[in-house]
Amino acid sequence: MMIYFDNAATSWPKPPGVTEAMLHFMEAVGANPGRAAHRLAVESGRILYDAREAVAELFHAADPLRVVFTKNVTEALNLALRGLLRPGDHVVTSSMEHNSLMRPLRALERSGVQVTVVGCSPQGTLDPADVEMAIRPTTKLVALNHASNVVGTLLPVAEVGAICRERGPLLLVDAAQTGGAYPLDVQAARVDLLGFTGHKSLGGPMGTGGLVIGERVDEKQLDPLVRGGTGSRSEQEVQPDFLPDMCESGTPNVVGLAGLAAGVRWVLARGVEAIRAHEVALTRALIEGLRAIPGVTVYGTLDAESQTATVAFNIAGLPCSEVGLRLDDDYGIMCRVGLHCAPAAHRTIGTFPDGTVRFGLGAFNAMDEVEAALAAVRELAGEGQ
Amino acid sequence: MSDGAYAVILLYATSHAIRAEKVLKQTGIPSKMIPVPRHISSSCGVCVRVARADQEVARQALEQAGVEIEGIHGI
Numbered sequence: 001m002m003i004y005f006d007n008a009a010t011s012w013p014k015p016p017g018v019t020e021a022m023l024h025f026m027e028a029v030g031a032n033p034g035r036a037a038h039r040l041a042v043e044s045g046r047i048l049y050d051a052r053e054a055v056a057e058l059f060h061a062a063d064p065l066r067v068v069f070t071k072n073v074t075e076a077l078n079l080a081l082r083g084l085l086r087p088g089d090h091v092v093t094s095s096m097e098h099n100s101l102m103r104p105l106r107a108l109e110r111s112g113v114q115v116t117v118v119g120c121s122p123q124g125t126l127d128p129a130d131v132e133m134a135i136r137p138t139t140k141l142v143a144l145n146h147a148s149n150v151v152g153t154l155l156p157v158a159e160v161g162a163i164c165r166e167r168g169p170l171l172l173v174d175a176a177q178t179g180g181a182y183p184l185d186v187q188a189a190r191v192d193l194l195g196f197t198g199h200k201s202l203g204g205p206m207g208t209g210g211l212v213i214g215e216r217v218d219e220k221q222l223d224p225l226v227r228g229g230t231g232s233r234s235e236q237e238v239q240p241d242f243l244p245d246m247c248e249s250g251t252p253n254v255v256g257l258a259g260l261a262a263g264v265r266w267v268l269a270r271g272v273e274a275i276r277a278h279e280v281a282l283t284r285a286l287i288e289g290l291r292a293i294p295g296v297t298v299y300g301t302l303d304a305e306s307q308t309a310t311v312a313f314n315i316a317g318l319p320c321s322e323v324g325l326r327l328d329d330d331y332g333i334m335c336r337v338g339l340h341c342a343p344a345a346h347r348t349i350g351t352f353p354d355g356t357v358r359f360g361l362g363a364f365n366a367m368d369e370v371e372a373a374l375a376a377v378r379e380l381a382g383e384g385q
Numbered sequence: 386m387s388d389g390a391y392a393v394i395l396l397y398a399t400s401h402a403i404r405a406e407k408v409l410k411q412t413g414i415p416s417k418m419i420p421v422p423r424h425i426s427s428s429c430g431v432c433v434r435v436a437r438a439d440q441e442v443a444r445q446a447l448e449q450a451g452v453e454i455e456g457i458h459g460i
Contacts, residue, residue: 034399037420037431042403045431049403063451065400231430232398245398 003369005335007200008149008177008310008360015203015266015363018259022205025258033254034231044254051261052244058202058264058272059175059194060185061212068247069210069257073176073197074100075225076211079247080172080193081105081143083222087112089140092131092169094155095348096120096148099341101174105143114138120348123301124153132163139169146178150345150358151300152283152310154182161190170216176200177308180267181363182276192216198256201275201362203263208256211247219243226250275363279309282361282370286311289374295381299349299356309361312351315381320357323380327357331376335359392440393419394433394447395426395455405433405452412446414439425458434460 004012025047031040033048052064061067070076081104085091093105095117109115116134120126131142142164147154157173164171170192175184180201186194191214198208213219220241227239228249240246267275284304290296295316300307315323324337338355339346346352359373396402402418409416414435421432435443437459447454 034430037418042418042431045399045403046406049400049407052400065404230398234430235426240398242397244400 001332001372003331003333003365003373005333005359005361005365005369005373007362007365008152008308008358009336010199010206011201011203011362011364013364014205014259015263017262017266018203018205021262022255022259025255029254032251047258047261048252048254051257051264054261054264054268055196055210055212058180058268059196059212060187061194062187062215066213066215066243067210068213068244069208069252071207071253072199072209073174073195074209076195076197076209077101077143077172077174078104079211079222079225080195081108081141082225084170084217085113085140088114088138090114090116090136090138092116092118092134092139092142094118094120094126094144096124096126096150096153096155096345097143097145097342098149098174098176098345099343100176101143101145102344117344120153122349123299124148124151124345124349125301125306126155128156128159128163131160132167135163135167135169139167141170141172143172143174145174145176146184147182147308147310148342148345149177149310150340150342150356151312151349152177152307153300154178154306154308157184157191158189164192165190177310180264180272180275181279181308183272186212186214198260198263201267202260203266204260205256207253208260213243219246222247224249270363278363279361280304282365282367283307283309283311285367286359286361286370286374289370290377293374293378293381296377299351309365311359311361312349312356313359313377314351314354314356315377318380318383320355323357326380327376331372333373333376389459390437391434391460392437392443392457393422393425393460394435394443394457395421396432397453397455399430401452402431402433404450405447408446408450408452409433409435409443412442414443414446416443422458422460425456425460
């Protein structure tokens, strides 16, 4: 038996149609989009545009041309942060962030950007009033994850979005853990910049991700991370200043984006609400089952409705690394243990530096897998007593 | 191709041209993506060719859909 519970890192298996879309591109299209105008180049451009439309539809973004593709969410967050923030600007973020956001912010801090980290509760929750209090006249950006990669706790991005609209700063949301698994409407939630990754709940391959750029962001003020050929304005030696070209220099990963489009279309066909309901049922059973095992500590809100399908726990007397090894070797259960690239989040929930065991469930997991995993943890916990 | 039979619609980028193609298809205006003629622009990109007779209705359809047009040239 093999149970894949590492979907918070990368989803697997992929939805039907994803591999086929990538094979189709490789075998029947293959050409460079946006350069030549022959039929295969145009078809490649259509596939790329279709991927923009699929992502825009999923997140309710008004304009597919304001969907910029990057190689993952880390690059998208770097683009937003390094592209918009200048010395003297102030940023508000939370103590539950992943290093994909924290590290670029800490680097910007050294060049004169001011950073306020608003503390979250030990359950990982954030009080929007604390964000509001941290906003200053120089606050250019509020940057938050939509859900923690460590404990799955959802942050109140729509409430913060309303505050940002009233007080002025832009809102950047890292949707790595929620895109495709939890509904998000960037217009209703007033999200100005949304970073997403393709290889988790969007069902796409690695090497795909992007940034959805709202109308409140002036792209003329956005510095691209990389400059180069775009297929447009070739007579000019300066970078174009319009989206998406200004942020997409060099040949894009069309084979990957063909897969991403197929993944997003699958999510749209099944429905994010339906995927969410399935994951909530699994998460609730997992949390309740784990809490009933003596010696097991579960972290987070302990409420399936307040989090994603990512559940963090520890077994008394057994280091998480040992638990991870035994789960894989003896039970065929694949998960991730340790600090999950998020030291701030582990400090917040009180598990730094030891870390936790993380079960990251996904759309393709089933209840019998949750039951098998609970039985395995029960046995290991018995040994730890 | 007879002289003056077509118009080419220049867009700002390939992604814009593909959006234009989609809009024109939905509107029922025949179009084809072709390389931007060198005598019109030195851009290495693509443009959308329509029949000269469809030029105005194409322009209106694109403007209504919010597609920014860089220029329209008869060829």
